[in-house]
Amino acid sequence: MAGSSSDIIVGIDLGTTNSLVAYCDQQGPRVLVNERGERLVPSVVRYESTAGGESRAVVGSEARAAAGEFPATTISSVKRLMGRSVDDARADLPYFSFDVRAGERGTARLAIPTPSGERIVSPQEVSADILRTLREQASAALGAEVHRAVVTVPAYFDDAQRQATRESGRLAGLEVVRILNEPTAAALAYGLGLDRQSERNAAKEPVAVFDLGGGTFDVSILKILSAGGPAGEETSVFQVIATSGDTHLGGDDVDRLLVDYALDGRPVGSVAPGDMARLVASAEAAKRYLSQGDRAVIGVDQSEGPRVERSLDRGAFERLIEGWVERAITCCRRAMGDAARVLGMDGGSMRVGAVVMVGGSTRIPLVRRRVGEFFGLDPYVALDPDEVVALGASVQASILSGTTRGRLLLDVIPLSLGIETVGGAVAKLIMRNSAVPTRATEMFSTSVDGQTSIAIHILQGERELSQDCRSLGMFHVRGIAPMPAGIPQLQVEFAVDSNGVLSVSAVERRSGRRAAVQVIPNHGLTAEEVDRIERESVVHAREDMARHRVIDLVVNSRLDLKWIGDRMERFGHLVEADYLGQLREAAEALAAMVARAESDWRSVEAGEFYTAKEFLDRLSVRLQEVSITESLRVDPPGALPGGA
Ligand code: AMP
Numbered sequence: 001m002a003g004s005s006s007d008i009i010v011g012i013d014l015g016t017t018n019s020l021v022a023y024c025d026q027q028g029p030r031v032l033v034n035e036r037g038e039r040l041v042p043s044v045v046r047y048e049s050t051a052g053g054e055s056r057a058v059v060g061s062e063a064r065a066a067a068g069e070f071p072a073t074t075i076s077s078v079k080r081l082m083g084r085s086v087d088d089a090r091a092d093l094p095y096f097s098f099d100v101r102a103g104e105r106g107t108a109r110l111a112i113p114t115p116s117g118e119r120i121v122s123p124q125e126v127s128a129d130i131l132r133t134l135r136e137q138a139s140a141a142l143g144a145e146v147h148r149a150v151v152t153v154p155a156y157f158d159d160a161q162r163q164a165t166r167e168s169g170r171l172a173g174l175e176v177v178r179i180l181n182e183p184t185a186a187a188l189a190y191g192l193g194l195d196r197q198s199e200r201n202a203a204k205e206p207v208a209v210f211d212l213g214g215g216t217f218d219v220s221i222l223k224i225l226s227a228g229g230p231a232g233e234e235t236s237v238f239q240v241i242a243t244s245g246d247t248h249l250g251g252d253d254v255d256r257l258l259v260d261y262a263l264d265g266r267p268v269g270s271v272a273p274g275d276m277a278r279l280v281a282s283a284e285a286a287k288r289y290l291s292q293g294d295r296a297v298i299g300v301d302q303s304e305g306p307r308v309e310r311s312l313d314r315g316a317f318e319r320l321i322e323g324w325v326e327r328a329i330t331c332c333r334r335a336m337g338d339a340a341r342v343l344g345m346d347g348g349s350m351r352v353g354a355v356v357m358v359g360g361s362t363r364i365p366l367v368r369r370r371v372g373e374f375f376g377l378d379p380y381v382a383l384d385p386d387e388v389v390a391l392g393a394s395v396q397a398s399i400l401s402g403t404t405r406g407r408l409l410l411d412v413i414p415l416s417l418g419i420e421t422v423g424g425a426v427a428k429l430i431m432r433n434s435a436v437p438t439r440a441t442e443m444f445s446t447s448v449d450g451q452t453s454i455a456i457h458i459l460q461g462e463r464e465l466s467q468d469c470r471s472l473g474m475f476h477v478r479g480i481a482p483m484p485a486g487i488p489q490l491q492v493e494f495a496v497d498s499n500g501v502l503s504v505s506a507v508e509r510r511s512g513r514r515a516a517v518q519v520i521p522n523h524g525l526t527a528e529e530v531d532r533i534e535r536e537s538v539v540h541a542r543e544d545m546a547r548h549r550v551i552d553l554v555v556n557s558r559l560d561l562k563w564i565g566d567r568m569e570r571f572g573h574l575v576e577a578d579y580l581g582q583l584r585e586a587a588e589a590l591a592a593m594v595a596r597a598e599s600d601w602r603s604v605e606a607g608e609f610y611t612a613k614e615f616l617d618r619l620s621v622r623l624q625e626v627s628i629t630e631s632l633r634v635d636p637p638g639a640l641p642g643g644a
Contacts, residue, residue, distance in 0.1 A: 009148045009177055009401045010138045011185070011393025014127060014165065016079040017214050019043050020387060021134040021149075022394035023142060025403055028523040029189065029391040032141040040386060041137070045129045046074040047112045047119065055112075055119055057129040068277070071097035073112050077215075081108040081123040083157075083164030091247075124164050128171035135174055148175045150397040152389050155181045155220050155240045177400055183209035183220035184238040185392030186356045190380055190520070191499055193224045193238055194395075205353030206241065206339060210371055210379065212328060213359035215252050218245035219332050221339035221352065242338035244331040249324075251287070251361040257320050258283035262298040262310045275302045290317045291363045318366045325370050332374055354499065355379040358388050382501055382518035411435065414530045417494055417502060417521060420457040420466040422447040423551040429494040432462065432534075439495040446490075447555060450482035454490055456506050460521050462537030464544035465551075470533075472502070475517045480508045486559065496521075550601045553609045557594050560613065561587055564620050567627045574626050583623065586616040 010032070011022045018040040022031045031039045042064040048056045067074045080092045085106040093100055103109035103120065110126065112119045131151075138146045151174075153165050162179050169176035186209045187193055193204070204224040211218045221242040259268070259279055271279060279300045286296035296317075299309035312320070340350035355375045361367060362385045371379050383391060412435055418428035421444065429440040446454060454477045461469030480488055489509040496502045505516035537544075564587055572580050590612045597604045 007401055007403075008142060008144055008146050009150060009397035010135075010142075010146055011180075011390055011395070011397045012131065012134055012149045012151045013182070013185070013390035013393060014079065014130065014151055014153075014168075015043055015213075015389075016077050016216065017043055018386065019130050019134060020390035021138045022387070022390040023138065024391075024394040024398035026526045028525075029394045029398075030524075031387050031390060032138050034137045035140065041130065041133055042076075043079065043130055044074060044076045045078070045126050046070055047114075047121070048073070049114045053116065055114065059129050059133040067097075072099065074098065075110060075112075075121075075126050078110075078123045078126040081110075082127060082168075083123075083161035084108055124168045125171060127165070127168035131168055131172035131174055135172055147173065148177050148397075150178045150180050150393045150400065151176050152180045152182045152185045152393050154218060155183050155243050156218070156245075178396060180393055180396050181220075181238070181240055182211065182358070182389050183218070183222055183240060183243075183356075185389045185396065186211070186358045187222055187238060187354075187392065188395040189383055189388045189392035190354070190356055190501065191395075192354060192356070205351065206343075207238075208332070208335075208352045208355045208375060209358060210328075210332070210355055210362065211245075211358035212361040212367060213250050214361070215250040216245065216247050217249040217328050217331065217359075218243060219328070219335045221335050223339075223343070241342045242335045244335040244338070246327065246331060249327055250359075251284075253324055254287050254321055254361070254364075255280050255283045257324065258287060258298055258317075261312065261320060262308055264310060270305075271308070272303055275300055275308075279308060286312075287317075287364075290314055291365060314365075321364070321366060325364075325366055328367070329370055329374050332371070351376065354497075356388065357381050358385050360386055378503060378518075380501055380518065382520050413438070413496060414522065414525070415460050415470075415533060416462055417472075417496070418459050418469075419444075419492060419504075420459055422555050424466045425548050425551045426459055426461075426464055426466050426469055429492070430496065434496075436500060437495070437497045439493065441491060441493045444490045444492055445486045446483070446488050447485050447559070449485050451485075451488070452480050452482055453478045454480065454488070454506070454508070456492065456504065456515075456517075458502075458504055458517070458519060461533055463540060464548035468536075468540070468544070472519045472521055473504075473517055475504075475506075475515050477506050477508055477513050477515045479513045480511050483510070485562075546606055547601050549606045550597050550604060550609065553606065553613060554594050554597050557590055557609075557613050560617060560620075561591055561594070564616065564623065567620075567623050571623065571627045571630055574630070575623060579622065583616075583619055586612075586619050590616050 013020045020031055020040055022029050033039050038061065041060040044060065044064040044067060046058040046063040046066065048058055050056050063074055067076065075098055077095065081089050081100065086100060086102040086108050087106060089100065089108050099111040101109045101111050108123060110121050112121060135146050149169060151165055151169055153162055165179060166176045187207050192207055207222045207224065209220045209222065220240050222238045223241045225237045225239055262279065262283065282298050282300055286298045289296040295311060295313045297309060297311040299307060301307050336350050337347050340347045352375055355371060355377060357379045368379055368381065412433050413430055414432060416428045416432045417430040418426050421427045427442065429442055430438055455474060456477065457466065457474045458472040459466055459469040460472050463469055477490065490506055491509055492504065492506045494502065494504055500520060500522055501518055502521050503516060503518050505514060507514040568580065568583060593604055593609050593612055597609065
């Protein structure tokens with residue numbers, strides 16, 4: 001069935017700043033890239049006049065890159081004009097560099113200068129040029145003509161705005177099989193509302209979608225209406241029960257706050273426009289950097305006048321944007337209050353089961369933290385916040401075309417989850433077939449002295465070695481004070497919630513340093529692959545276990561050899577020469593075995609290896625006793641100088 005072009009339905013996020021197209025098959029949803037490998041198509045169109053008097057549309061990154069050069073013929077943020085009259089759009093007009101006019105019945109039209117006069121285009125036509133680019137991109141990526149799409153719109157779009165979006169699709173040669181609310185798409189991307197055995201009888205809690213982009217903020221509270229289909233595979237219906245937001249609240253405001261900070265009291269007007277553009281770019285880069293790093297510099301060499309430069313750390317940045325974040329939280333409070341009224345609950349008892357994060361500005365750690373505190377749960381951040389809406393649209397598309405049948409259901413975890421330990425072995429924290437939700441915690445330490453950063457590599461699979469498992473992601477706990485190997489205490493927690501989202505967090509208990517990440521383990525997996533992985537684990541079980549055992553013995557023997565060698569050097573003169581000779585011999589025998597195992601693990605026999613290690617351990621007990629006794633013989637405390 002698959003492959004015929006009429007079956008294909010893609011999901012499209014037609015955004016204010018960027019647009020994306022995604023497709024979902026048995027492996028799950030994915031964004032379709034263009035031939036340059038770009039995932040996002042900037043929602044920017046330039047109308048060029050060709051020599052023959054024709055007009056040509058340049059769409060995407062090329063149009064955006066040259067926007068400064070062609071302000072009057074480059075259209076951006078056209079979504080703000082879709083299906084609206086000039087009067088409706090009055091507040092946005094100062095933000096446009098192009099000419100907006102009233103057309104038929106006052107509807108917004110764009111006047112594009114041409115060599116022979118001007119050309120009037122509708123917002124629908126501009127959006128159609130963007131959709132056409134996405135359709136071509138999807139057709140090329142899938143190797144089949146695409147004619148049908150699910151297109152997303154904001155929850156607050158009225159009928160005229162939705163109709164305008166459909167019309168754009170038609171102009172672009174696309175049948176818009178469904179107009180989907182963006183927050184609903186975001187929820188679907190996480191599989192929320194896709195019926196599951198475990199959820200069928202449970203009351204489904206509402207879902208919040210927090211969408212903070214470059215220029216706008218929207219928060220929506222969705223209710224999942226049970227609509228369990230006959231096969232139990234139907235999706236539920238999402239109903240948006242409350243929305244709130246601000247059409248001029250976004251990452252751009254943070255860039256402006258940082259520019260003001262960099263100018264340190266100097267008026268914005270004192271900077272030449274060209275320098276200002278570069279200063280804003282530097283501020284935006286600093287902002288992005290501070291989502292990961294601890295300190296950033298904002299700076300620009302002015303064409304006239306001294307260099308502007310100021311640095312700030314994460315703490316100063318967070319104090320600067322506190323009020324901005326609170327504006328978004330205030331909207332959340334309003335939306336939750338409205339949702340409670342709709343559900344006939346008192347505001348205090350209103351809660352949501354999940355919070356989905358959308359939009360580039362949700363990468364800011366303070367935003368994540370405040371949202372988590374406000375809703376009382378860790379927000380979902382496993383998916384790229386720029387891609388969530390398009391991915392969800394493609395999930396809806398695949399439901400409509402029937403391709404989601406046979407999806408992996410998440411009542412149980414189909415494959416074990418764990419992390420890589422030293423030597424490439426795997427420590428499994430959650431075993432396969434565990435019911436969701438589930439969590440597990442384990443302590444780990446370091447194997448090298450003075451490590452200040454610990455990598456956590458998350459793995460999925462049944463095999464004993466990381467190279468044979470599926471890598472789900474990697475993150476680092478940094479800033480740990482240097483300590484000898486084995487002393488840091490790293491507590492790693494795995495938590496899989498009922499939607500199959502895995503949160504991995506790690507905290508080093510002595511330094512309090514922590515880091516966390518979310519992933520969706522089952523994305524990209526089919527039921528057939530799970531079967532194959534299971535079969536392979538059985539075939540390789542014996543060999544894998546032997547190898548895992550040898551790796552563990554190498555690691556532990558190395559630690560023993562280091563410790564015993566160190567004690568022999570310091571306290572060897574306190575024991576008999578015979579005993580010291582025996583110790584040396586046993587240590588050399590074990591060291592030889594370690595070396596052999598490291599060059600080829602098959603060349604050593606695990607049982608023999610174990611015996612050699614045990615022998616040395618037992619033999620070294622005397623040395624340990626001597627070293628402890630010596631260490632206890634401390635000097636008397638230093639005397640304080642006598643008073644006058
Ligand atoms: P969107 O409209 O969803 O594409 O969001 C774009 C906004 O997200 C812009 O203001 C970006 O500066 C901002 N943004 C993107 N990445 C990051 C990041 N890593 N940290 C902070 N802000 C970011």
